Amino acid sequence: MASLLVDHGLSLNLALEEIIYYRDVIGEIIKKEAKNGLFSLDAFYEVISHFNTIVDDAIQSVSKSYVKDYTERINYTQYAIAELSVPVVRMTEEIGILPLVGDLDTKRVQLLIENALDKGSQYKLKWLIIDLSAVPIIDTMVADQLFKVISALSLLGIDVLISGIRPEIAQTMVSLEIKVEEIKSFANLHHAVQYAYSFTTHL
Numbered sequence: 001m002a003s004l005l006v007d008h009g010l011s012l013n014l015a016l017e018e019i020i021y022y023r024d025v026i027g028e029i030i031k032k033e034a035k036n037g038l039f040s041l042d043a044f045y046e047v048i049s050h051f052n053t054i055v056d057d058a059i060q061s062v063s064k065s066y067v068k069d070y071t072e073r074i075n076y077t078q079y080a081i082a083e084l085s086v087p088v089v090r091m092t093e094e095i096g097i098l099p100l101v102g103d104l105d106t107k108r109v110q111l112l113i114e115n116a117l118d119k120g121s122q123y124k125l126k127w128l129i130i131d132l133s134a135v136p137i138i139d140t141m142v143a144d145q146l147f148k149v150i151s152a153l154s155l156l157g158i159d160v161l162i163s164g165i166r167p168e169i170a171q172t173m174v175s176l177e178i179k180v181e182e183i184k185s186f187a188n189l190h191h192a193v194q195y196a197y198s199f200t201t202h203l
Contacts, residue, residue, distance in 0.1 A: 001062055001065075012066045015062050019055060019058055023052075023055045034047065087099075090123050092197070092200070093124075095197065096120065096129070097193070098115075098129065099131045100130065100135050102134065103135070103136065105142065109146060109149075112149060116128065116152075117156065120153055120158045121156055126158065126159065126200065127158070127160075127161065127199075127200065128158050128159075128160050128161070129161045129192045129193065130160060130161070131163045131164050131189045131192070132163065132165055133164030133188065134164075135166070135169070136166070136168075137166070140176055143172045143173060147176075150162075159184070160183070160184075161184045161192045162186070163188055163189045163191065164188055
């Protein structure tokens with residue numbers, strides 16, 4: 001029941017209202033049978049208590065299952081969205097672009113690492129341009145991870161260019177004592193693409 005609700009984007013309240021409805025219906029049947037059978041107060045209380053326990057267990061079970069399925073669906077959706085937010089775009093046979101948009105956190109950077117290494121190797125790229133034009137700021141931990149990606153890509157024989165570095169990101173790089181002179185960086189994506197393209201054509 002819970003899985004069906006999640007699959008169809010329906011509220012948990014629908015299931016709970018259904019259970020409560022049957023609780024009332026069955027409760028009336030129990031009351032009627034108790035009267036007809038001349039149950040003692042103790043016997044009636046025992047039956048009702050057992051019945052309520054069953055219904056409470058059903059409510060708890062459906063609720064737990066719904067929350068579990070819903071959480072898994074949300075996590076999967078978030079992962080899919082995050083994965084789409086770090087796409088490697090193949091520009092030519094040898095040049096790829098990784099445009100990053102919005103705030104970078106450690107989770108997105110981890111996806112960036114996976115995508116960049118996977119696609120870089122799959123596409124047999126010689127150049128990968130990481131564009132930070134639409135990234136407002138990154139913290140030191142994320143910056144450190146970002147430049148570990150660059151090191152990992154270099155081990156695959158992929159040269160990395162960075163474009164659109166903001167002053168705040170540049171300050172973070174300096175605070176990490178990253179050797180900026182070892183990284184090719186450009187004011188904008190256009191210049192980075194021009195550089196990579198001219199370099200590959202001259203080869």
